[in-house]
Amino acid sequence: MQEVVKKRPIISARERGPGPGRYALPPTVGYINHDYTKPSSPAYTFHSRMSSAMVSVDSSPGPRYHIDSKVTRFGRMETPSYSILGRGRRAGNKGEVFQTPGPGAYSPERAPPVNGHHRPPSYTIGSRTRYRSVDHVPAPNSYNLPNLLGCHVPNKPSSAGFSFSARRKVGAPSEDLSMSPGPAKYNTISPDVYLQRQPSFSMQSRTKRPNYSSAIPGPGTYSPEKSYVHLPKPPSYTIGVRHSEFVTPLVVDIVD
Numbered sequence: 087m088q089e090v091v092k093k094r095p096i097i098s099a100r101e102r103g104p105g106p107g108r109y110a111l112p113p114t115v116g117y118i119n120h121d122y123t124k125p126s127s128p129a130y131t132f133h134s135r136m137s138s139a140m141v142s143v144d145s146s147p148g149p150r151y152h153i154d155s156k157v158t159r160f161g162r163m164e165t166p167s168y169s170i171l172g173r174g175r176r177a178g179n180k181g182e183v184f185q186t187p188g189p190g191a192y193s194p195e196r197a198p199p200v201n202g203h204h205r206p207p208s209y210t211i212g213s214r215t216r217y218r219s220v221d222h223v224p225a226p227n228s229y230n231l232p233n234l235l236g237c238h239v240p241n242k243p244s245s246a247g248f249s250f251s252a253r254r255k256v257g258a259p260s261e262d263l264s265m266s267p268g269p270a271k272y273n274t275i276s277p278d279v280y281l282q283r284q285p286s287f288s289m290q291s292r293t294k295r296p297n298y299s300s301a302i303p304g305p306g307t308y309s310p311e312k313s314y315v316h317l318p319k320p321p322s323y324t325i326g327v328r329h330s331e332f333v334t335p336l337v338v339d340i341v342d
Contacts, residue, residue, distance in 0.1 A: 112121040117129050156164045199205045237244045255261065 112119055114121050114124045114126075117126060120126050154162075156162055232239055234242060234244075237247055253260065
């Protein structure tokens with residue numbers, strides 16, 4: 087009879103093959119042995135410095151030419167410019183400088199009137215004349231003019247004069263003949279008397295001290311977000327521990 091071989095599950099502890107670290111994937115950096123399943127970017131290299139022979143062949147000057155900003159493609163464009171020269175010399179005598187007077191050397195206000203110009207009269211202030219011994223006429227400051235304010239000058243017209251007297255108690259505007267109270271004697275009426283009264287509230291002290299013997303939980307004790315009774319719940323799974331045949335089984339005492 088042919089013997090039947092019983093197939094058993096593969097146990098990883100019995101396997102002696104290479105682990106995942108033994109395999110090397112092709113690199114994705116560079117172009118040598120690049121992974122052909124991944125796209126590669128273009129690669130560039132840095133060339134070495136050129137020899138000095140090539141520099142000596144090119145003997146043209148660099149951008150060292152200076153072009154004035156006033157020179158344009160239409161020509162030279164600039165505003166008129168002036169310079170200050172030294173004082174000129176006379177034609178006859180080269181060593182003598184021109185003695186031309188400046189503007190401050192002239193005084194046109196002192197020139198006599200010409201061409202029929204009108205000239206206002208001019209006066210001079212002389213010294214005080216000496217007093218004569220025979221002249222006994224008093225000077226103008228010896229006279230005193232009477233005061234013209236008020237009605238004390240009989241031969242001069244004067245305006246009407248008024249005076250301020252004390253306040254009268256009888257017949258004056260301040261006298262209260264009717265003895266009636268003023269507007270400030272009345273008190274304002276509360277609007278609740280003639281309008282619809284709004285509800286009013288007051289704040290009182292705590293009536294009774296709370297008793298903590300009942301241990302009533304507060305609002306923070308509840309977690310409504312953790313309740314899934316009224317919501318559809320998806321299936322849930324747990325990840326157990328991998329068992330091996332090399333682990334000692336758990337022996338529990340069985341009571342007869």
